[in-house]
Amino acid sequence: xxxxxxxxxxxxxxxxxxxxxxxxxxxxxxxxxxxxxxxxxxxxxxxxxxxxxxxxxxxxxxxxxxxxxxxxxxxxxxxxxxxxxxxxxxxxxxxxxxxxxxxxxxxxxxxxxxxxxxxxxxxxxxxxxxxxxxxxxxxxxxxxxxxxxxxxxxxxxxxxxxxxxxxxxxxxxxxxxxxxxxxxxxxxxxxxxxxxxxxxxxxxxxxxxxxxxxxxxxxxxxx
Numbered sequence: 001x002x003x004x005x006x007x008x009x010x011x012x013x014x015x016x017x018x019x020x021x022x023x024x025x026x027x028x029x030x031x032x033x034x035x036x037x038x039x040x041x042x043x044x045x046x047x048x049x050x051x052x053x054x055x056x057x058x059x060x061x062x063x064x065x066x067x068x069x070x071x072x073x074x075x076x077x078x079x080x081x082x083x084x085x086x087x088x089x090x091x092x093x094x095x096x097x098x099x100x101x102x103x104x105x106x107x108x109x110x111x112x113x114x115x116x117x118x119x120x121x122x123x124x125x126x127x128x129x130x131x132x133x134x135x136x137x138x139x140x141x142x143x144x145x146x147x148x149x150x151x152x153x154x155x156x157x158x159x160x161x162x163x164x165x166x167x168x169x170x171x172x173x174x175x176x177x178x179x180x181x182x183x184x185x186x187x188x189x190x191x192x193x194x195x196x197x198x199x200x201x202x203x204x205x206x207x208x209x210x211x212x213x214x215x216x217x218x219x220x221x222x223x
């Protein structure tokens with residue numbers, strides 16, 4: 001692989017903003033090791049142990065997983081990954097996780113270069129989430145209208161039947177938006193005001209391709 005300069009990013013966005021799909025594209029195109037808090041927590045759920053059961057109950061209710069559990073999962077994953085390019089998707093999610101990120105930076109010896117917000121309205125985010133479907137096997141994400149699989153209801157990658165995530169259920173959508181605004185909104189505002197030279201805000205209400213292109217340009221990754 002060609003030599004690439006170190007680059008570490010945190011990406012924020014309300015549920016339905018498209019941040020995880022954007023993060024996946026960045027990871028594949030530019031060699032980032034993905035630190036996807038949500039997926040790591042869902043992996044714990046799939047294991048079915050006591051910790052996974054506890055996390056499953058929290059996620060199904062649209063609530064946040066406590067910081068100590070998140071930190072435990074992240075520290076282990078960072079210890080085994082190469083660390084020249086890290087992309088954090090879904091962390092830090094609360095004000096209480098900001099010092100946790102600082103401790104991880106010291107422990108693993110890296111520094112976040114950019115904090116990125118993918119900005120969309122709550123109404124747009126909910127509309128997107130209502131049509132979202134995921135593969136329970138590989139984690140691939142689709143949308144019934146905007147990004148459908150080749151065969152209706154079937155994952156393109158492994159042929160597994162697609163499902164709606166428990167936290168995308170209609171009675172949970174509003175809860176998730178409220179949780180983001182009250183818990184993660186202050187985190188975004190903290191980085192916007194405390195580190196303005198390292199904070200980027202991207203208009204997420206454009207097409208996916210336009211948002212992706214804007215993000216690459218802002219990070220200096222456009223070809």
